Amino acid sequence: MPVELTIEQKNGHIAGRFFAMASDCEILVDSTDKRIAGQIIESLYTECLRIEKKYSRYRTDNIVYQINHAQSARVDIDTETYQLLNLAKTCYELSEGYFDITSGILGKVWSFDGSDCLADKKDVEELLSLVGFSKLNFDQTSITIPAGMALDFGGIAKEYAVDRCANKALALAPEISVLVNYGGDIAVSRPRLHSAYWQVGVAHPDPQKDTDVLVQIAQGGLATSGDANRFLLKDGVRYSHVLDPKTGQPIIDAPASVTVAGDNCTQAGLLSTMALLQGKNAERFLVEQTVKHWCIRLSHL
Amino acid sequence: MQLTKKTNIAAQLATATCVLLGSAQTHAAPTTSGEWQFDTAILYYGETDRVSLVEGVVSATKDFGDDHIFNGKITYDGLTGASATGAVAQDAVQTFSRPSGKGGYQVAANTTPLDDTFRDSRVQLNANWAQPFSSGIAGGVGVHISKEYDYFSAGLNGNLSFDFNQKNTTLSVGSSFQYDQIDPVGGKPIGLSSMPMRPYSDYDDDDEQSESENSDEFYDSAFTTQYQSREKSADKNTLDVLVGLTQVLNRRTIMQVNYGLSVADGYLNDPYKLLSVVDTTGVTQDIVFEERPDTRTKHNIFWQTKYAMNNGVVDVSYRYMQDDWDIKSHTVESRLRFNVGESGYLQPHFRYYRQGAAEFYRPFLLANEALPEYASADYRLGEMTAYTLGIKYGQKRANGDAWAVRLEYYQQNPQNAGFAEPEALQQQDLYPSIKAMVLQFNYSF
Numbered sequence: 001m002p003v004e005l006t007i008e009q010k011n012g013h014i015a016g017r018f019f020a021m022a023s024d025c026e027i028l029v030d031s032t033d034k035r036i037a038g039q040i041i042e043s044l045y046t047e048c049l050r051i052e053k054k055y056s057r058y059r060t061d062n063i064v065y066q067i068n069h070a071q072s073a074r075v076d077i078d079t080e081t082y083q084l085l086n087l088a089k090t091c092y093e094l095s096e097g098y099f100d101i102t103s104g105i106l107g108k109v110w111s112f113d114g115s116d117c118l119a120d121k122k123d124v125e126e127l128l129s130l131v132g133f134s135k136l137n138f139d140q141t142s143i144t145i146p147a148g149m150a151l152d153f154g155g156i157a158k159e160y161a162v163d164r165c166a167n168k169a170l171a172l173a174p175e176i177s178v179l180v181n182y183g184g185d186i187a188v189s190r191p192r193l194h195s196a197y198w199q200v201g202v203a204h205p206d207p208q209k210d211t212d213v214l215v216q217i218a219q220g221g222l223a224t225s226g227d228a229n230r231f232l233l234k235d236g237v238r239y240s241h242v243l244d245p246k247t248g249q250p251i252i253d254a255p256a257s258v259t260v261a262g263d264n265c266t267q268a269g270l271l272s273t274m275a276l277l278q279g280k281n282a283e284r285f286l287v288e289q290t291v292k293h294w295c296i297r298l299s300h301l
Numbered sequence: 302m303q304l305t306k307k308t309n310i311a312a313q314l315a316t317a318t319c320v321l322l323g324s325a326q327t328h329a330a331p332t333t334s335g336e337w338q339f340d341t342a343i344l345y346y347g348e349t350d351r352v353s354l355v356e357g358v359v360s361a362t363k364d365f366g367d368d369h370i371f372n373g374k375i376t377y378d379g380l381t382g383a384s385a386t387g388a389v390a391q392d393a394v395q396t397f398s399r400p401s402g403k404g405g406y407q408v409a410a411n412t413t414p415l416d417d418t419f420r421d422s423r424v425q426l427n428a429n430w431a432q433p434f435s436s437g438i439a440g441g442v443g444v445h446i447s448k449e450y451d452y453f454s455a456g457l458n459g460n461l462s463f464d465f466n467q468k469n470t471t472l473s474v475g476s477s478f479q480y481d482q483i484d485p486v487g488g489k490p491i492g493l494s495s496m497p498m499r500p501y502s503d504y505d506d507d508d509e510q511s512e513s514e515n516s517d518e519f520y521d522s523a524f525t526t527q528y529q530s531r532e533k534s535a536d537k538n539t540l541d542v543l544v545g546l547t548q549v550l551n552r553r554t555i556m557q558v559n560y561g562l563s564v565a566d567g568y569l570n571d572p573y574k575l576l577s578v579v580d581t582t583g584v585t586q587d588i589v590f591e592e593r594p595d596t597r598t599k600h601n602i603f604w605q606t607k608y609a610m611n612n613g614v615v616d617v618s619y620r621y622m623q624d625d626w627d628i629k630s631h632t633v634e635s636r637l638r639f640n641v642g643e644s645g646y647l648q649p650h651f652r653y654y655r656q657g658a659a660e661f662y663r664p665f666l667l668a669n670e671a672l673p674e675y676a677s678a679d680y681r682l683g684e685m686t687a688y689t690l691g692i693k694y695g696q697k698r699a700n701g702d703a704w705a706v707r708l709e710y711y712q713q714n715p716q717n718a719g720f721a722e723p724e725a726l727q728q729q730d731l732y733p734s735i736k737a738m739v740l741q742f743n744y745s746f
Binding site for chain 1: 314
């Protein structure tokens, strides 16, 4: 999978592929017109890179870096950032504090490498004082966060990019179905013309299996949250890479993978993350929310 | 994470993400089931000196999600008044038996004979289910049942629609089957047989009981025997098939073309309709019951175009119907909808209808000619033009409910389809016009 964009003619559609947001990305255009498909793919590729650049926490030239290094000073934000913060706030409230974009800092003391290496309790407790969305102060034009705290849009930005790109595709070509798949987070701009659905392969949640799982999607969004490659295993207990922001400890007994179909990719992604945070109650949560979902649990024991 | 409150997080996230994405919901996703939606209507239809009808409708619709929609409807009609029997006016008083055979009534000179025993109420129940099957294919099924004093009807229907050409074209096919049973008051009269008459009596318009005092036993028993020997009920079956094509022409225009075939088989007479048998001078010699063929095949072609203006909708349609009774009809109809203010609309309505007579339509029969195989003087089978002029105003309320009121004027002008009139009938109005007003009020919540 190349970093640079490649476009190729497939059987009945045109596919664009690139690597971004730490994922293999693909854009499928339900057209055989190379010129139009090329325009769509390049616009979406540009949009994807824009969002990655703006919200990656591994860069030093973006708004996230500015906010995280402001040392309690006020930082001006634009409308897009305000809207993402607002969505994060909604999720924080709906999940009663479990979905928290300030919890990424806890990752400092945890390395989820499949080993039995749990974090030191004291380290975790120190970091907990730097976690809590309610400690942020933001409005439409600016944000102030306590020194030491950090925002991580990782749980939202990729799904957001998928939806932005699907919407952009719809605006560019209202009559052409476009599937946007960034690392298994998927949205379709509109139904296909000549077949009922798109069929795409997404990585199998079990890293032992190198076959893709085929997914059929007609419209809407699909997102997967999982820890297939990122977990700790100690005394027969599987520790998820998803951390409980209230205790700083990994969620126990979460499914290896949760896939949710939703109105759009962002909604599906948030629901799948919230389901993981439910641990052993993940399936029950999704049933209660009456969303279409697939949970996979693996036995490594 | 163990949530303490059970809230619909999925729905709230759907809303929140749509705000974020700055768009209306572009992804049609599985919708959750909605609330019951009720539509109610009350309609008054009144003809001058003829029939008046009050109809109430309550319709309930529920979307069970993903366009799986149920609709149930109950309709009540209350009908009173009189309609033309088909007999011609005379320059002398005429006497008729009531359909039941129990008594009779008199019609004044130079007056169109009306059957004023018209009093009925009808209840109809409908149920329909519609759902999509797969991408671009949807279908529905329905049943109805209706009952009035002398009539019972039940039917089944089904339809399928196929979208293609980027959903710009829809092909629809539908079919329905209906069974009707009529139990005419006084039994089923034999077509073209004479209306039984008592030999003499003081027939009274108002009080049927007074006839029971009638004395001539010989004629009286012969008279009642005619009714007793009649079949009590008759039925018919109707099969309808429809094929339609709907095409989106551009962003503002949609066009529809339908072909419909209807085949009816069974008792197609109106048991209460009569014909006068007149001599060469036009004086009535006999009154007979009508007789129609027992099959009828109708073809119709319907074309409709709707155009969306900036502040309203233009809707124009045309229908051509032809059947094997040789009736041909043309209907031109137009509705213009103008938006008024934020939430209201005004809709003028115009309809013009023109019909040629059935081949067996006869305004009267001549006594010196042989009885035809079929004959009916029912004005609904004769040559006529009709038009409707109406206006409707509707408004959506702040709470989402909607109401509308409709007022229409209808006039039907039957015409002579080329029958020479004997002298005594020339001074009579054999083709009286019917004028009616319709007032309807709708409320949806």
